[in-house]
Amino acid sequence: MPETLGRDDVVRCPNDDLEFRPYFTEGMCPLCGWSVPTPVARPWTHTADWVWLTFAALVLASVVMIIVVLVAS
Numbered sequence: 001m002p003e004t005l006g007r008d009d010v011v012r013c014p015n016d017d018l019e020f021r022p023y024f025t026e027g028m029c030p031l032c033g034w035s036v037p038t039p040v041a042r043p044w045t046h047t048a049d050w051v052w053l054t055f056a057a058l059v060l061a062s063v064v065m066i067i068v069v070l071v072a073s
């Protein structure tokens with residue numbers, strides 16, 4: 001078994017024998033909620049701090065607006 005489970009790794013639940021890909025179920029069995037003992041890789045969109053990314057985008061947009069106004073006047 002690899003150290004972390006990626007998007008193509010399939011795991012079989014010991015409780016209900018269901019095969020699933022924990023990458024898409026946040027490491028939990030969709031039927032009984034059993035959680036996979038191996039850590040599951042998470043897409044960067046889930047681990048990124050969107051508050052700061054949004055704030056940075058807002059600041060960047062403001063700076064661009066200031067430059068546009070200064071250039072136009």
Ligand SMILES: [Zn+2]
Binds near residue numbers: 030
């Ligand atoms: Zn299960």
